[in-house]
Amino acid sequence: MSPGAESGSGDAARYEALDLLATMVAIVGDNGRPLYVNAMLETVSGLSRKALLRTSLFDWFVESPQLRETLTAVLRNEIATGRFDGTLRRAHLAANDLLPVHVIVTQIEQRSDRVLIEMLEIEQQTRQDREERAIGQVQANKELIRNLAHEIKNPLGGIRGAAQLLQMELNSRELTEYTSVIINEADRLQALVDRLLAPHRRPHVVVDVNIHEVCERVRALILAEFPQGLALKRDYDTSIPDFRGDREQLIQAVLNIAQNAALALGERIGAGDARIVLRTRVARQVTIGKQRFRLALELHIEDNGPGVPEDIRDRIFYPLVSGREGGSGLGLTLAQTYVQQHLGLIECDSEPGRTVFKIVIPLP
Template identity: 55%
Template sequence: MTGTDLTHPGFAGLELLDTPVLIVCQNGELVYANPASESLLGQGLRELLRHRLTDLFLPNEALQQALATAFAHNASYIEHDLALVTAQTAQPLHVALSVTPIDAVASQALIELRSLDQQLRIVNEERRLLQHQANRELIRNLAHEIKNPLGGIRGAAQLLEHELQDRPELKEYTEVIKQEALRLQSLVDRMLAPHRRHVVGEVNIHEVLERVRSIALAEYPQDLIIQRDYDVSLPMLFADKEQLIQVVLNIVKNAIQAMKGKGQVILRTRVARQTTLARKRHNLALKLQIIDNGPGIPDDIRDHLFYPLVTGRAEGTGLGLTLAQAYVHQHGGSIEFDSQPGQTCFTVMLPFIQEQSHATAPGAQGE
């Protein structure tokens, strides 16, 4: 590698690397980018070479410091976790950065950008799985503690109502007790729902989405638009159809309620290849995205959005997304979100092939 001749055979090996590699001059001018860099940055080689390194990203002091330090000391400089925001798409990239001077005479350095996004997704999924397991036990125990005395409360209210037959003006109070007990019973049933046995079979995801779309448009026929963006070539899922309907319906209803019934929702299906879900590698998976143009998820609940009883609405129960997460995890999948004002996207990943032995998740027996 001579530094100035980019056609030198010494560069041929860089073309084969999966790691994005750039070669820059000390003034930041780009002189080489391998195909992995083109993929990471979303630009072709010709376009990349028209820019300086700092032009590719929004101003980042750590990046400039890394380049300056490597050239000043003629030694490698490493940043283990650096967030770079591309100037073209404004999308953040989490990378491990290394800058290595390769030619002192030509003042050139080799830059490696190793993406950390996949590692971060795996770490976040592990964290969510542990959180889900803790939530499941908490909900189950709490629901039983609530459920046990409810029967006694309702029974006592009925007996009291019988004793008050000659005092009809007091029946109003016993009726309130019974109705509130029923409301609590309904809430408990919803909390216990993920632990009940589910029935699996072949499911067309687009039938699920069309069902949810019909329900939503029937409830909000005026100012709601639900667009379809389907990959109709997707294979069948092996899943519980009713649970998948509930997953999508809970997410869609949250979006509609956040938009106060006026806005746009996009239902998008794609195939994902070579994906790790619930610690297992799958050749093919469903990538279902539910996108809305609402106000976004409040910052103060983002970190614990899937926790039970967490809601951004005064009238909400905070169980919709908790149940959606539980059902998705029972199917060996994952659920995550990205939100900003004007666009919120929930992404549900589900494996297309699932062993019969895993059809009923551990702990999913009837209560």
């Protein structure tokens, strides 16, 4: 039976319920050809459903001989269910984009010509726990920043005012240089406090947001700041719908991440081979914290820089933590706050030569 025949049969309507699952599922024929794939497999693999139906199941896995043996044993009714840990290829079956999965091969309807393949991400539970911790961290950061900023702001005004009064009473130029230092440093700290309080002061202006307009605005700003040696590439899914959100907050969140990437690419910009990619995709059946969403936007900001320093990878979203000399350590904290206000989250996957920040925001 061809994939087209299967898609047009009554079976396809029955299999549509598999789209509601958070695990990857495929119905496979005895020749290893997929007859049906669910939405989660489509999302994780990086291929459309039509593209997946034109491939072979054995091309999906590094351990294709083991899969073939298990599939054959189930089809011959030698075993009812076979399990093994495998490695799934993603992104057009690229060899360098691998996902560890637990594979379950099961008989279906006591038929000898098809089986059900279920794939569970081995890291899925770990990732969900990490997401819940990140959401809790945002709330803790918010309270810490607000309280700390107010505690700093009140005495800071008094220090600056006293320094100004003292400066007016001094006749010595050398002594007024010291009061100028106090005033300038007080102003610098005031600016830092204002940045800390910015997400809590500014009203949430909700409008229809097109994520590609956000990306294009950020792209123009980055290229204006780094006109030479940096390629800023687009990889957009233009089918992504508009959603309700604060456009300026999202621009600032994406800009903070992209600027960090560009600054980390200093050596590669000098060599002329620096690259940042803005990639948009739609994810299905996404769980953020403990809430599940049918559709979500995924925005990837990828660079080919040196990567996030290993000693701060677990703390990069904490306030005042920076991997760059002279950095304020606020850019990622503010980005995380803005995205969280859209019920989303930010993840980071970094290694030397490839760093990806992924912003996930629910779609209507």
